[in-house]
Amino acid sequence: MILVNLEGASARRPDRPLFEDLSLTVSTGDRLGVVGRNGCGKSTLLRALAGVEGPEEGTVRRGRDVRVGFLAQRPVLPPGDVRSAVGDHWEAAAILERMGMGGLTGADVATLSGGQAKRVALARVLVDEVDLLVLDEPTNHLDLDAIAWLEDRLARFRGGLVVVTHDRHVLDRVTTRVLELDRGRGYLHDGGYSAYLAAAAERAEREATAESVRRNLASAELAWLRRGAPARTRKPKARIAAATAIVEGRGPAKDRPGELDLAGGGEWSGTPRLGDKVVQLHGVGHRFGASPSLFEGLDLDLGPGDRLGLVGPNGSGKSTLLDIVASRLTPSAGMVETGPTVRLGYYDQTGRDLDPAQRVRDAVAGPQRQPNWMQARLMERFWFDTDAQWAPVGTLSGGEQRRLQLLLVLAGLPNVLLLDEPSNDLDLDTLRALEDHLDAWP
Secondary structure, eight states: OEEEEEEEEEEETTTTTEEEEEEEEETTEEEEEEESTSSSSHHHHHHHTTTTSSOOOEEEOTTOOEEEOEOOOSSOOOSSSHHHHHHHHHHHHHHHTTTOOOOGTTTGGOOOOHHHHHHHOOOOHHHHHSEEEEEESSTTTHHHHHHHHHHHHHOOOOOEEEEEOOEEEEEEHHOSSEEEEEEEEEEEEEEHHHHHHHHHHHHHHHHHHHHHHHHHHHHHHHHHHHTTOOSSSSSHHHHHHHHHHHHOOOOOOSSSSOOTTTTTGGTTTTTOOSSSSSSSEEEEEETTTSSSSSEEEEEEEEOOOOOOOOOOOOTSSSHHHHHHHHTTOOOEEEEEETTTTTTTEESSSTTTOOOSSSSHHHHTTTTTSSHHHHHHHOOOOOOOOHHHHHHSSGSSOOOHHHHHHHHHHTTTTTTTEEEETTTTOOOOHHHHHHHHHHHHHH
């Protein structure tokens, strides 16, 4: 059964198209992953498929009585407590427990963090019987056990599935087709994530070959013109016109100017030297109000060159511990000592320091009014072109905001990095660049 049909759909930003003339059909049993660079229109497309908002052009038709479950990238929950948002029955309680929210069923949704609200929204979607699931970054803020459980549940789901995720393992496990959004066009690949990678590489090679041929022709025609082309005869006039068309023509537009340069092209070489003492925790514990302690009696000596991973179920206090290490939060018990040479960069999971009304260039410039030449180059290297630099932070996609947050953290030349869920919302290219950077850091 056809669940949703998209015909000739288009959506734009002021400076560029997101997608144009896109047609797509999702039927029962289809398992479609949507991939593409941050800001390419994935969330916009999902909102159109879910019926939340229509495309600027084109039509969206849903099958009769088709029930749609939609998880937005930034969901909004109805007022009330968690239990009333998800449901007061055994399956709702079981799913909330899997999401790490079993102990917060009586909490007011207005008091939840962004990650907690996302998990409640996911539980709210999964508990309903629907024909079509449309999920935007469902694995964000989930621990490893919850992600494995979600993969199994989606693999057993018999309806239609459309999912945006930058988790390569989830894409490989639960999708059988991949829609790639690239420079305003959509490319549909049968066979899942591996087929998408192979087809994307083949297309890039074809484009590079075509551009090489065009450049060679242009060089040959320019050389002919410079030798002094005879005038006022039909054949040379035609050839001059052809040469002009070749020289003035353009190859396929690049989606991004070069690779993401997390090392700053050598301009960030001024990272201060780190001394022997970095961060020490002595008997640290924390609780919020009258709630049970998240952790107690924690001793830790983080030294230069150490690489520490924090694991644990949702709600066990991982982000709280990072807040304590970063001196954002005073522990309920114990003491934190930070070395005198430490310059700390904190990439938190919500981007809480970003002002949605502030323009990108102003966020990068800081207290000074205009970005200096180095800051302007950094914005370009992080794929914020001239138009994007003037955009308010609140208009950026979730992935673009995370990339801006990463720029601001690394531009501070930290010698200690705290990363809380660094893979959330970042596209696959940015994730690869971040992984490579961390391998070689500091």
